[in-house]
Amino acid sequence: MPLHSFRQRRRIAITLTVFALLAMLGIVWIQTGRLADVSLLTGGTLLCCILLLALFGMRRRLPILPLGSVSTWTQVHIYMGFFTAGVYWMHVPNLIGNGIFECSLSIVFLLVTLSGFYGLYASRTLPKRLTAVEGQHRFDRVEWHRGQIADHATKLLEELSVHVGIPVLGSFYTQHLNPFFNSRPSLAYILVPTGVRRRRLLSDLRDLERYLESEGRSTAGRFAALVRRRDDLDYQFALQLRLRLWVAFHSILTLALVAGGLVHSFMALRFAG
Amino acid sequence: MRRDELQLPPPPNNDRPGDRWMCGRSSGQTPCVRGPSDRGICPMERACRVKRSWYGRRRHALLVATVLLIAMLLFMIKSRHQLAIIKPGDLSNPHAQILATTVTSQRCAACHPQAANTDNLWFNASSVGHQHLTQTDACLDCHHKTIPRKVAKLAHNLDAQQLATLRLSRQRLASLAEYSDTWQDLLPGPAVDMNNIQCATCHREHRGSSADLLAISDTQCQTCHSDRFGSFATSHPDWQQWPYGRGGEISFNHATHANKYYPAKRQDGKGTPFQCAQCHQRNTNNEISRAASYRVACGSCHDEALKLETAEGLTLLALPILSPESAARVQPWPEAATGFYDGPVSPLAELLLQADPDIAKALQEIPNHDVAAVETPAAIAAAETLAQGIRQLINEFASQGQPALIKRTQRLGLTPESVQALLRALSPQLVEEARQNWFIQQAQSKLDPAADSQPTPKPKPAETNSNGTKGLPEAPRDPNDLLGSDLLGSDLPGSDLLGSDLLSGDSLLVPNPNTDTDPLALDPLGTEPLVETEPAKKSPPTNGLDFDADSMLPGGGWFRDDQGLAIRYRGSDHDDPVLKAMINIIRQLPAGMPTRERLLQNRAIAACIACHPGAIQRHGRWRSRPLSNIGQFTKFSHASHLNVAELSNCIHCHRVAGKSSSASLLTGMLAPQSPHGQMDFLPLTRESCSSCHRSGASGDNCTTCHRYHIDLRNSGTISINH
Known part of the structure; x- marks a missing residue:
């Protein structure tokens, strides 16, 4: 039933958005044919939409006010974003403006729009990927967890008996596990988190088992568990960072877009006619 | 694990x-x-x-x-690159080139009066930015030569009256043609004030250097129109007569020439076929010329007839024939111009005499502008006043020359230049000589009895020419003629027996007002055989009596007609400067003026105007010129069309109406304002254009064939596209 409700809601929202866009397109066409100054109409609509979209960020900072649910606001934000992109296409003669300021403003708008579209995609896919990984870690505590994992790995090595497996596991720890536990994930991994590193380390640990007795094999198994946990942590870190960077990018550019839009409106009104 | x-x-x-x-x-x-x-x-x-x-x-x-x-x-606000930063886009090339030489800080203000206000001037009410100037005002600072400020903001740059004319014309056409009922008619009206349309409404700047400032959609073009249509091929209104019927300097009927005159010539075996290119040749711009010269296109057929017509020329003045009593009262008056009242008043002399109010009034008393019709005492007195006026005119011109006549015509509002052109070849010496011959020598001959032996020239027997002057049948004076000067023409008081009481009651000598016949005209004495035969024996013709203008003035010119006692002009053939000057004078006279109408009836003048109807309407409209599209609704260039092989054949579009075709009548009916009143081409159909002019081919936008800005300063009238 909830799934049906969601689909119905999305269908209604898409219909409304398409209808609004078609209505706007018709009004613009008619007004253009009447020799009206359509740029004022589309520009005013565009600015209002941008301000309304920006208010979504304000709404999230005022959770105590009875302004409707964040979910509703999010839906309105998404579909109004589509509508705003359409109005922008009606407003500008070229996708990217000609002048320096207008070119910058159009690029900012397009970046905000594209980041919004990406955010829509990310908000639909990344949570699933995050929940698919065991454990939930707050972003700010990821580093603490890394330290705990690294410390635990060091203790495992120190607890190992003197004559058993030290040369093998010690050498492997020094060459492979220590850099893995005590360093941050690479930029490549953050951008595209994959299981290559994890599979390589686990495979190497499995290969060491032939040289180890039972205690050494147990320790190697604990190292493998720590590798899995650390990799899962890095995976969560990479995806959370992506979500957070997107939000920061989208909100900061929105601020620039609002400021630029207001300046543009002022100049357009001043130099019109 | x-x-x-x-x-x-x-x-x-x-x-x-x-x-x-x-x-x-x-x-x-x-x-x-x-x-x-x-x-x-x-x-x-x-x-x-x-x-x-x-x-x-x-x-x-x-x-x-x-x-x-x-x-x-x-940085954007305060930087010296501020304008470059906030500029919304590059200007179109023409504007960018103009502003390239402008100081950077003033470039925006050149088109945006608001930008003229700096921070310091913002609060100054007298600054440029506070003078309520609009961008259109700034546009017109440069474009006022092509678009007058007064009409720049009006729809189509036409005032209310001209727009009303267009609407009426459109309504008239709509009643003739099918009204195009399209869904575009349902669209709302314009969002702009028709009397305050800003330039930027259509011309959007800052769209880049290569942007088209003239780009406008068909919907925008038609937003003010009551009847809108979709594509050109399907719903554009038909034009009924365009491009014909717009008039021109030369009157020429293609249909009669193509169907009648040229074939007739060809039957004689010496004519050429009717070919468009014979007259309409391509010029250096590959455009079609309006017409060839007269010598090339018309002379071979029309020269002889035209020479006959122009040879009739003009009559500057002619002495009327007065009765001896009247002649006695207007002394001196030539003996040769004495007899029975006769002689029409030359319209040109009438024009010159109207400067004198008394004579103008007297002219009105003379019935039909002909002295022969005077009967009442008032009319006789008017004829005498006229005679005195003509004599005064001769004296003035002989003594003062052209300035005297120019002064007279200035009172009628004629320009001195036009009168000078008429009189350029007329020397005062010629008039002085006429005065000597007609007035002074005769007076001397009366004083000198020996002079009586010389025959006095008399007007020719009655002959009416196209100038409205008449020569009277006149025989040389016979000293033995009892009805001659001794008895009938004596200047001595009381010596005129016919004027005495003895004859005043004689019904034979006084015209009968009921029968309007002169008994003397039936008098055997008036047809005395001896009177006609004697002079040939006694005195050979002298003093220009035998002057034959046809043989002695083949190139035309002013001459003295001693037989008609007139000063005349004989025209040459085509392009006669005096006749052209006369038509220029006629053009300046008010329409409906009797003298103007009489002048237009002159055969030489009528022959000129028959082919040059525009010359009587506007100054200098003699030569055929291409009909200018500049400033008109519809624009068309032959040059681009002639590149298409199919269209290089003129008759592909322009079909001369046939003898049996009713097209001529039809199109003539639709063009009542046509100066010729008839069309000689079949209507040009929309289909002949729409075969190429459709979307995806040569284009069918409104602006392909029409322009918005109409400039009537050159043409003066709206060439309505229908």
């Missing part, structure tokens, strides 16, 4: 997601429970190096971005 079997310590209980700072202690150390303060200060004795939380980093980035944004806006 499974990862969940690995037991790791739980995270410290110091989670404060909304804080900007978090403890900087490493994982091996125990984090502070209280954590750093809001200002990022660790409260512990051995303070750690606090770290920003994600929230803190984000706020920090937002702050930096805000500062950068403000800095960029300030």
